[in-house]
Amino acid sequence: MGEVGLGLLHVAGSGVPLDYPAAAELFRRAANSGDGDGQANLGILHLEGLGVAKDYKEAARLFRLAADQGSLDAQTGLGLIYEKGLGVVQNHIEAARWYRRAADQGYANAQVRLGILHEKGLGVTRDPALAIALYRQAAAGGNPEAHFRIGTCLIAGTQCGARDPVEGRRLIGIAAEQGYPTAQDWIAANPQ
Template sequence: MRGLLCPLAVVIAFATAPVLAQGDLLAAAEAGDPAAQLAIAERFENGDGVVQNYARAAQWYDRAAETGNREAANRLGRLYHAGLGVPRDLPRAIALLERAAESGKAGHLYDLALVIEAAQTDEAALTRAATLYRRAAEAGHLDAAVSLGVLLQNGKGVAQDFAEAAALYQRAADTGHARALNNLGLLFVRGDGVPQNYERAAKLFKAAADKGLPEALTNLGVLYENGFGVPQSDDLAAAYYRQGGQGVADPQQTDHLIYDVRLTPPPTDEAALKDLEKAARAGDPVAEFQVAYLVLEDDLRDPRRDIRAALMMHRAAEAGHAPAMANLSLLYFRGLGVPQDFVLGQMWLVLAGTSGFDGAAGLSAHWSGKMTADQINDAQARAEKKWAEWQNESP
């Protein structure tokens, strides 16, 4: 990867090769130390100092799990359930999660219950899931408390009990748990286990929506459309429906590109803009990033300008500019200036995170939810290959 000198009065730290692990840690892992193996696996899973790669994470989790490490068994089971880095294998996932749950750890109990509930619909399986959720909830696991509340609300695996469901939701809602806020709001809408109260429901939906829960945005839209607990407003209803469909409380989070906060704001006067464009034409990656950002953030769309701007963003990304990599990923996700391609979008997002862009994890959580496991695995393999190519080009 080649870093270029920038004529602007700014110094940009371009991506440098990450370090896999301290020599002692890697040596310990290779020698069979399960704690070291787990640590390296976590780095690959999270992209911490390495290019994120679930397949490599699974290999290290497997080695640690073979020694009896229950945390590794849990993490590996989750990967097998999702098909991330390994072929999806439900029996293998459940076996690993069962082994991990023997520890009695609340998170392990919850993960096993979640898979059992999702994979099986017979009453015995749902009863087992409810039992596991309850054990985890009693240990303070809020997600388990909310999941148990859902089973109680629907009478699945347990006797229907709206009052207990409401109590479980309330406990989690008091901590700001988005799903609990939304589910408690639904109980107030219907008057199940609590007095019917549309105003209370609207406040709960709004609190959940502010945390980005799409279902809460849609539920708010229903209240505004009908004037239940809020002033009737077709405009607000439409806005909440639209945001709920996009899956974000604030569409600005994904509709707008990212600016590099280490840089001064882009110039606005004509002379400075001409100098910036001249620097971009000369191949300065920071200038290319800034010019592309200005073009792509312009409300007036011109496909030809978008394509040229995307090319500049691509060149800045190839030069090692992490925010440019993040923006290029968004262009691929949205199909702006480039053909829409979620695999390439995720690839550039992985590279941005590896190169030090702090917002990669949040964006990845949003966009990977719209991808298949195979697409995510493909993106990570491409990212690792691209990173290796860059390192081979380095002097």
Template sequence: MQTIIIAAGIMAAQGAAAPAPPPPPVAKKAVRAAPVQPEKGVLPSSDPAAQHAMAQRYALGEGVAQDYRRAAYWYRRASAQGYAASQYYLGLLCQYGMGTAQDFAEAARWYRLAALQGHSGAQINLGLLYLNGTGVPLDTREALKWVRLAAAQGDAQALYMLGLLYRDGKGVEADRVQAFKWLSLAAMLASDAADRGNATQARNALAGRLSASEKREAERLVQEWHPLAQQRFALVK
């Protein structure tokens, strides 16, 4: 599925996990008082998947002029029916003020609804909001909880963020072995070359601080956690 904004933007951070970066430089649509009306000649659909597809067309400018305000309208309709992907994207629009008023608390609300349905991107972004106290109370343990849930699905961004949290002792006691493990897994599972490079760089920087026995233990944990790790570990050595 295409995305309009990178899920959490954490792979570029080389220090402690940071809030998501601003969206790409696209023109924002002004939020107007008049409500959005359904398109002429288009029968309103009650199917949330169809509503989400319509929202994606406007968000991405596929076959129509890009219009985040109309995207938000259709995302809201699908979100009201519990469609997790729309709840996640609506959270993004609320977080960045694209097509709707910027509202971090509202973003957190939609992220939470999607996160409770297992949407890993929403789990990461909700974790970042808690980590930075944006729209929700600052709570590193709550941040860790949501990042763990996304990491359990093999999400490379969550694995990377979890590695940073263990490295820096945020929400959890600092643990170099655990940090090395999660950063190694992030490097293995990242599909994007830049993301993979960032995770590998962070992992290698940490490697110099590990004793030989700590490194062996970390490598054992990597192989234990991921079935393919034993075959792929050489890729990030």
């Protein structure tokens, strides 16, 4: 097992103690040797401030290195950096560009983020139908946020076509079972 694999075990606390600083050091070694997975994972730690100082500029730098090597996590992370303006000037067009790169390769998290931009018309043409299509692709990949977004749409009867509160609640239930906190809160606030 390489440095990235061992670092991931430390992040998960799987078979080794949960230890973000140790994971960061392992990811740093891999990143310094040009490993895209090491760069992406170290970028995530800098983004969240886990085991290292929270540093959005460093996260963006690492994500860009890894994204250029094809890392879907890094492409999505870079999209988030631009969407939220974390350590960079907020730029929804650039966010959409990075999300699209990962979404086009079937990466569910990027499909959801790109869908949100299309739903709101941020950096892209507002296109609720495309947003729903992206959410459906992500839901097919098991993404809980996508299940939640489609479910709330079906309950409200907006953007999805016909209103279907039974199917909407079922999808929100799936998201809640997958551990998505917003869906769990919704279920608690809307008992049957």
